[in-house]
Amino acid sequence: MSGADSGLPGGGVQLEGWRHVYSGKVRDLYEPAAAPGDDLTSKGLLVVASDRVSAFDHVLEPGIPGKGELLTRLSRWWFDRLGVANHLVADASAYPPAPEEVAGRAMLVRSLEMFPIECVVRGYLSGSGWKEYQETQSVCGVALPAGLRDGDRLPEPIYTPAHKAPYGEHDENISFEKTVELVGADDAEALRSLSLEIYRTAAQIAEARGVILADTKFEFGREPETGEITLADEVLTSDSSRYWDAAAYDSGERTASFDKQIVRNWLSANWNQQGTPPELPPAIVEQTVARYRELLERLTGE
Incomplete structure (x- = not known):
């Protein structure tokens, strides 16, 4: 298709x-x-x-x-x-x-009975988190040390949730306290704990394969019969995560990503985010699918 x-x-x-x-x-x-x-x-x-x-x-x-x-x-x-x-x-x-x-x-x-929250975990400062840090020295209410640069590894991974918006609208970054209002204290704490645990596990697996998991987002739902909080949707893909080449990162090239950053970069340079976005040129499409495929090969060995 x-x-x-x-x-x-x-x-x-x-x-x-x-x-x-x-x-x-x-x-x-x-x-x-x-x-x-x-x-x-x-x-x-x-x-x-x-x-x-x-x-x-x-x-x-x-x-x-x-x-x-x-x-x-x-x-x-x-x-x-x-x-x-x-x-x-x-x-x-x-x-x-x-x-x-x-x-x-x-x-x-x-x-599942899905939670209305995107559970974002950041191990590195980048993207919208970097933009917010420059203005407030925090991300989604989480205070961070002074003097960080774009792409820096954080002292510890941080949980920065978002409220899932209806199709066609922007997701809204929210504080942990807001998630408590949305789903209750016990579930909010469970979602944060699970998200950080999964991120740490995945980051270690990726690191062993020469790949940095800079940040990612998870979605969870409740199993109706048992009440168990369950990982759902896609997980740790090139669309839901920011992956970097560890060797390139260590050499100072912090933009060598395996996700759709190629697409974002091209759009940022060729579209003012007003009206309908332009069509992606064939070269951008080819580069993107090549990076998606390379990530799969690097992680899985397939």
């Missing part, structure tokens, strides 16, 4: 045995095509990663060929290594199979 999947509102496609229920900027969500209220619809969902690419809260054209499959393979690899509860369905025998045209970029997952 192309980056701009077509056939249904939001970019989804018709899939045999499945009913399209939602499309986000990058992923499409399906439920089994059974009668409403059937047990299957409450337990299993099919998440399909498209080749669409977004930046600055806009879906761009064209997509990045093969991106959906690369991100899905990376998510699955990380889910296997993190040692925390995740939303993947272990026994898929009760559900329709993922159609062949999306099998490589689809995950069968359990339906």
Whole structure:
């Protein structure tokens, strides 16, 4: 499928045995095509990663060929290594199979009660965090030492959550105290603790492979039957994380990223963020997919 999947509102496609229920900027969500209220619809969902690419809260054209499959393979690899509860369905025998045209970029997952929070963890100062630090010497209410530079490693990873916005709107960085208001003190603390634990585990794994995990975001939901807080959505992909080449970083080149920073940099230089963003040139598309593929190879050895 192309980056701009077509056939249904939001970019989804018709899939045999499945009913399209939602499309986000990058992923499409399906439920089994059974009668409403059937047990299957409450337990299993099919998440399909498209080749669409977004930046600055806009879906761009064209997509990045093969991106959906690369991100899905990376998510699955990380889910296997993190040692925390995740939303993947272990026994898929009760559900329709993922159609062949999306099998490589689809995950069968359990339906969760999602928290309205993006759980962002930063181990390095960069991106919007760097911009905020320059103005306030803090990030999302977390005070940081004076004198830090763009790209510096932080003394300890920090948790800087965001409130998930509806499709097409900007996510809002919020304080930890605000998350307490949104989900309650116990869940807010659990989300922070889990996020920091997963980040530290992943950062060590990446570091052993010559890759720096500068920052990332997680999403969690509650398992309706058990109440367990469960890792969901994509995890530690090139879209949800900022990865750097450790050797390049040590030599002073702090922008050698494996994520979609190539796209952001090109847009920043060629668009004032007003109106419709311009189409990505073929060279930018090719460079981006090459970096996505290189990250997968560096981390997984595949």
